[in-house]
Amino acid sequence: MSEQERELGVVRIWQEDAVHLGVVWTDGKQSSFDTRLLRQLCPCAVCEADRQAGRFVVGDDVVPLRVQSVGNYAMKIVFSDGHDTGIFEYAWLHERG
C-alpha cells in the first residue's frame, strides 16, 4: 500500500455563502464551486440525455438542500428542484475546482 499514491479525498467541506461550496482536498488544493453551475453540469444519465436532446432546462434559482459523501470517491447534492441523482466524482470536481 505504501508505494501506492494516496487517493484523492476531502479534508474539509463547507458552505461558503448562499451558493458556493468550499472544499479542501487531501493534496492541499482548495476549491470553491458555484453550486448553480454544478446543477447545470449535473453528470447523471437523465441530464446527459436531456442535454443531448436539447431539452435540458434548469432554473438559475436552484440551490442545494443537502450535500452527502458517496463511498470514498464522490459526493451527491440534493437540489431544491428535487434533482438528486447526480454523483459528482472527486476527480472530476478536483480537476474543475
Place this chain on the structure above:
Amino acid sequence: MAADRRQKAEAEVLEALSVVVDPDLHQDIVSLGFVQNLAIEGDQVAFDLQLTTPACPVRDHLREQCEQAVLSLDWAHGVKVTLTSQVRGGRGGGTDALSQVAHLVAVASAKGGVGKSTTTVQLAYALAATGAKVGILDADIQGPSVHHMTSAEGPVPSGEGMMDPAEHHGVKIVSMGFFVPALRPALLRGPRLTAIIQQFLTEFRWGELDYLLVDFPPGTGDIQMALAQMTSLTGAVLVTTPQEVALLDVRRAVSMFKMLKVPVLGVVENMSGFVCPDCGSQHALFGEGGGAALAEAAGVPLLGSVPIDPTVRQAMDEGQPLLLGPHRDSPMAQAYGAAAAALASAISVQQANQGPALKSFDFTWKEMGA
C-alpha cells in the same frame, strides 16, 4: 523536586523507547502514541503499549523490545508492559448504525466457488480470537451462506425499529439466510436488492466493532455498487484460487475497486494445495503460485495461502470456527489465522497512510444572503 525527578525519569524512558519501531508503520512507538499510562515507582517502570489492532502479529516481539529498551537505563530494574489495543479508524461512514464501526472491509471475488464466504467466516473468527470485536455482513442477498456456515440463530424481525444481529462465538452476523427459507430462491431485482442492503446497513444495531467484514456477492453488479456508495470501505480482500481463470476474474475485481477508490488490502488464496488425509502431504492440485502472481500483478500483498483438507473442510462447512475447535493446529486453521493477522496489519498501515481525509460527510444547506 520529586516532580522534577519524575519528569526526568519519564523523559528518559520515552527516549529509550523511541528506538522501538513498529515494523508495519515504520515509525517509532513513542511518536505513534502507543506508549500510554507511563508510571514510575523507584526503579520500577510500568506502561501500556496500545497497538492499532489486537491481532498485531508482532505484539510479543514489540513487548520484548520495549522491555529491553527500558532495562537498558541503568536505574531501571523492573518493567511491566501491558498490551492493549485501540483499533484506529474513522467510522463506517454513511449511516448512523455504522457510526461505531472502525473498519468496514469487503471480502470479494469476481466469481463464485473460490471459498469467499468460508474465508470471510474464518477470518472473522480468527480476528475475534485475538480479542477484536468483529461482525459479518453477508451481502450475498441472492446466495447467502454465512448463516449456514456459522450455525448461528437468526435475529427475530420485530417488524419495526432497529434489530440486533445474530451472535455466534462473539461474532455479530446479519445474513439474508436468516430471513428466507433455505430452499426458496431469493428472486429479486436490482432496486429491491439495493433496498435490502440499505436495511442491513441502517436497521441493525451493529454497535461498537473493530472490523465488520462484508461478504460481497461474486461479480460486479448492483449490490457491489450500492455497498461502495452507501459506505466508506476501509479496503477490500480478494479471494482467489490458483487457477489462471480465477486470476483473470480477480483482476476485474481489482479494477472495480480501483474505480470506486476502495484500496485492495491483499489477496487470500484458497485451495493452494490439497492436504492428503492419508499421508498428510500437500499436493498442488490447481498449480502453484497463482495467488502470489496475482498479488504481484495487482501490486497488493498476498495475505495468505490456504490449503484444502477434506476433514477440516467438513467441520468448517458445519459452522465451526477452526481456531476454536479440534482442528486449531491444522494447516488450514493456521493459514487463516496468519491471513487474519496480515489483514489486521494491512488495515493499520492503510489507516496510517490515509491521512486526514474525511470518511464521510452529510450536511444541510442553509439559506444565506448572497
